[in-house]
Amino acid sequence: MPAWxxxxxxxxxxxxxxxxVIAGVLPEIAREFGVGEARAGQLVTVFSVTVALAAPVAGIALARVSRRLLFGAALLIFIGANLAAAVADSFTMLLILRVLAALAAAAATPALFAYAAERAPEGRTGRYVAVVALGVTGSLAAGVPIGTWIGGRFGWHATFLAMAIAGAAALVFLLGTLPYAERAGGVPGIAEQLxxxxxxxxxxxxAANCVLMTGSMMMLTYQASFFAAVSRADVDQRALAFALSGTAGLAGVWLGGLATDRWGPDRSLRVGIGSFVGTMVVLWVLGFFRPVPLFVIVAIGTVQGGIAFWNAPAIQARLYLLAGPVAGQALALxxxxxxxxxxxxxAVGGLTLSWAGAEQLPIVAAVLGAxxxxxxxxxARAAQTPVATRLRARSGARRPGR
Structure with missing residues (x-):
């Protein structure tokens, strides 16, 4: 695989x-600025909301910008925002800087996946996308714990400084390895893109990805609550389950990429989502036999972690193959x-937890997965209709199942 x-x-x-990473140092930020932890938590919320709103707009507005220029400018803004955050003297300023960093992420992250898919050799789209997706999973498994440890050891200012340094390293790596030549091919007009x-x-x-993410992230968010409700696992044992789940997620991303290349995105997704639904049903049934032995919970939690990330390469590859020159915009959406x-x-998990109890979380996730x-x-059926075929041909999209 190439260095880029x-x-x-x-x-x-x-x-x-x-x-x-900010979630790990929220208590320290709240104390320094004299705000409640709930208000400090808006630093996480505003970042996510900004990315969600800005990514589609950036995808369309920046479609004709060189990828080297896009990545370079986005990372420079990201580095500057984190350096300024490290010396911010007010909570409001820190909030503004989080929005700025999120705008940079919104512009760059979908383009990272699109670039990998575009330059992947024939039959290796899934694997190339999986490598980028490993960066996402790795951020949860390693990046966040390391950033939190830095904040605990040297103060939350050091966490932002570390992110700026890491951003600078990524910028040098990208600019040093990305080819100067851009792939030929024009970008359709706004009307055609839409x-x-x-x-x-x-x-x-x-829409399917959004629904699936709702179910899988609901279970990951409230996994500790579910484990506590159906087993006698203590905090350390639940931490072990989380660690194994995160490790399985890394394997799941890569195996999902291999499956996408071998079977095609649609079949890979059917297997992945079907396995997710089956796992959720098993967890729900186990809730009727409380307390569940720890080794059973750990084993199923590990499988769940792998399945949760299996689908990412197939979803990205499927959109790329269908959308063609509009792939970057589709991945931004x-x-x-x-x-x-x-x-x-x-939100859905919180409501389920309050109204029905933690043991009902898996069945809600299973319904969402279904x-x-x-x-x-x-x-998939719509993609085979004559209208869809003509639309792809007019836009220059690649044929699904390449």
Whole structure:
């Protein structure tokens, strides 16, 4: 694999770490600025909401910008925002700087996936996308814990400084490895872009990803609550389950990429989402046999972690193959839907926890997963219609199942 692909991995790792790492130092930020932890938590919320809203706009507005220029400018803004955050003297200023960093992430992150898919050799789209997706999973497994440790050891200012340094390293890596030559091919007009993005094969796939993310992130967010409700696992044992789940997520991303290349995105998604639904049903049934032995919970939690990330390469590759020259914009919308799914997962999970109890979380997640499977089935059938075929031909999109 080329060096630039690992530079894309580094970019994804840094940008996604910056989103989540603040959660680990929120108490220290709240104390220094004299605000409640709930208000300090808006630093996380405003970043996610900004990315969700700005990514589609940036995808369309910056479609004709050179990728080297886009990545370079976005990372320079990201570095500057984090350096300023390290010396911010008010909570309001810190909030503004988080919005600035999020705008940089919104412009760059979908383009990282699109660039990898565009330059992947025949039959290796899934693997190339999986390498970038490993940066996302790795940010959760390693980036956030490291950033939190830095904040605990040297203060929260050091966490922002570390993110700026990491951003600078990613910038040097990207500019040092990305080819100067851009792939030939024009960008369709705004009307044509919107026509492709609104077509059922693309739009229903985007909706399916949002629904699936709602279910999977709901379970990941409230996994500790579920484990506590159905087993006697203590905090250390639950931490072990989380660690194994995160490790399985890294394996799941890569295996999902291999499956996408071997089977095609649609079949890979059917297997991945079907496995997710099956796992959720098993967890729900186990809730009737409380307390569940720890080794059972750890084993199933590990499988769940792998499955949760299996689908990422297939979703990205599917959109790229369907949207063609509008792939960057489609992936930007997918980024928006992913962040929306994370937010909805927290809300739906919270309501389920309050009204029905933690043991009912898996069945709600299973219903959401089944809904995503139905949406993808309809999207796959829509992709075979004559209207969809003509639309792809007019826009220059690649044929699905390449």
């Amino acid at each position: 692909l690992f530079a894309l991995f580094a970019g994804a790792f840094v940008l996604y770490t910056d989103d989540y 026509r492709v993005l609104g077509s059922p094969p693309v739009s229903l796939g985007l 997918n980024t928006s839907g992913t962040y929306l799914g994370v937010a909805l997962g927290g 809904g995503a499977l139905v949406l993808l089935g309809v999207a």
